[in-house]
Amino acid sequence: MTMQPGFADLQLPDLSLSVGAAPLPEAGRYGLEDPCTGAIFADVPVAGADAVDAAVDAARRALADPSWRDLAPLARERLLHRLADAMESDLPRLAALEALDCGKPVALAEAVDIPAAIAWLRCYAGWPSKLAGRAGTLAATPGHYHVYSRREPVGVVAAITPWNFPLVLAMWKIAPALAAGCTLILKPAAETPLSALRLAELAREVGFPPGVFTVLTGDGATGGALAGHPGIAKVAFTGSTMTGRAILGASVPDFKRITLELGGKSPSIICADADLSLAIPQAAMGCFFNSGQVCYAGSVAHVHRSIYEQVLEGLAQVGASQTLGPSADRASQLGPLISARQKARVSGFVERAMAAGIARVGPQAAIPAQGHYVAPIVLRDVPHGAEIAREEVFGPVLAVTPFDDLDEVIARANDSAYGLAAHIWTRDLSTAHHAAARLEAGTVFANCIMLADPAFPFGGMKHSGLGRENGAEVLDAYLEPKTVVMAI
CATH class of the missing domain: 3.40.309.10 (Aldehyde Dehydrogenase; Chain A, domain 2)
Structure with missing residues (x-):
């Protein structure tokens, strides 16, 4: 297994499945190819059904754990900014991993991809302290009531992302989901897992509790197991229209919340x-x-x-x-x-x-x-x-x-x-x-x-997708409104 000469000294992230420091079972391994040479340079684990079950269970526990659930909004903002700081310090390595993985020029990854991913994270890092419901009165019901609404995290999110902009498009999902207080399992494209695995290492280093952000590598079966898992509340997907249809179908039994950003012409x-x-x-x-x-x-x-x-x-x-x-x-x-x-x-x-x-x-x-x-x-x-x-x-x-x-x-x-x-x-x-x-x-x-x-x-409209990423609008995809009506 060899890498391009320009990346000969590049340190790859840990190529194993884990939640925090706890290992997850592997269902096999596959070779990771450099599209610039066709050479295989690493072996990556496949997360099977057992690993998906364990990761979802850990994400559900983390969602209810006070270390994440009760984290003050400003503390959650600081944690997200610490991750952005770590990414900035690690930018050359992240860019090299991205370039090696998907074949794009490293100068482009350094100037565009990694800075964009950091910018998205910093933008949504400012949101936790601004996510609030509203108070009001009933419009059509006589009597004395105190009425207010809450905005609560939707639950465990599965983010399934493509190979063309691996870290940027992953961050389009990670940043708003974590800002909203969800926990998230990222399944990157089989061809491009390296920057996602490195991001998970950085998240652990800056103090994210185990189970809050997990990366599962694997193939289409791994993504399908995540999309159909009953413990997943929301799926955010970017990829082909054909795969988007399959994910939408898998969401039906459990009425999962779905965001699909699909193809275009x-x-x-x-x-x-x-x-x-x-x-x-x-x-x-x-x-x-x-x-x-x-x-x-x-x-x-x-x-x-x-x-x-x-x-x-x-x-x-x-x-x-x-x-x-x-x-x-x-x-x-x-x-x-x-x-x-x-x-x-x-x-x-x-x-x-x-x-x-x-x-x-x-x-x-x-x-x-x-x-x-x-x-x-x-x-x-x-x-x-x-x-x-x-x-x-x-x-x-x-x-x-x-x-x-x-x-x-x-x-x-x-x-x-x-x-x-x-x-x-x-x-x-x-x-x-x-x-x-x-x-x-x-x-x-x-x-x-x-x-x-x-x-x-x-x-997108029509076959280009369902729902929206980015803007304040994307936060609605990761938050459930709850109305509280109290008789006085």
Whole structure:
């Protein structure tokens, strides 16, 4: 088992299953692959049904334990901030673990992923002392009553997260759940467990009680056992629409609370009056960033016919200019796809599109000989009904098509099973607001891309999900309101 030379001295976290210091049973082990080389560099345990049962039991005990249940809100805030402090001190190691695990350039993990995860944690660390009910009177009942409401933690949360932004998307769930006073079991993607395991070590070091935050590694069966476990009150999931359906089905017997952040096929609309010095590079990287492995990537570009050829050429130039390379190389701008399977899936979409007569534009960026790399690809004149224009590819493939009328292209963009995000480039505020109101998407970006933030809700319409992450709104997913009516 070998690692990239640039990570040869990287210390991996403890690769075992535990709640606090107490070990959990393993149902087997699997090899962890570096997507930059295809080499196996570690063995990771699989949590089976017994480990899931033990972790849920420990989380339920921790939920009722005074050391967590009765922790004063300001003390809970301090504990969350101590974890954020520990992450800041450990940032280089966390970034290296993230880069090794999912193949993204380490410079990107240092500048974007780990700082974002810390920012989310600090944002929600401020909430425990602000979570309160309200007092009032009964509106339709005569008599004298004292009425108030409480907001109580929903219970044990199962967080099931993907491999494209392992620590960031885990923190979207961990931070609000712990701020609300829940306990949480995180099941990271099988391909990317390292930063989650390191986070669990840091949580223990700063004083989180055993059972409050547990990481279970494993496969889809592990996630399924968690999602269907009767001791789980709430499931927060980010991943594919297909898996989201299965999790929703597993929630039915126990009426679990569910948040699903699923797939997307997000449109980018570049109007005739757009500032092309901004629109072209941003629309390109809105698709190619993280090698296209972004749920709300702008993977379909609708370009006004009057500027179509100019924009096509510019998009292709941006794609061809990217430096693809291993995650340890600080010159790398894009890394590989997560696996050989994902590379084959993305390549299959492109091959079928080209076999159907859809043309590729411009030269391609060079790719390393080893690893699961796919260079950015721009496809022109893609029909609205084409597979590549309607299905989530999850790779650096941008389908481009011309349009003439804004309302017509909005209708075309809305004719989709998905509704996660949309993008528009225009200098006209009226056009931007009109499109924002009409586009069926959870987030509309005007003259910008990918600005997810803990201050505002994020999520999708239609097959792109259920509920919202982030903002004050996400806290409702982790809190149960209780009304108390007292006769006086």
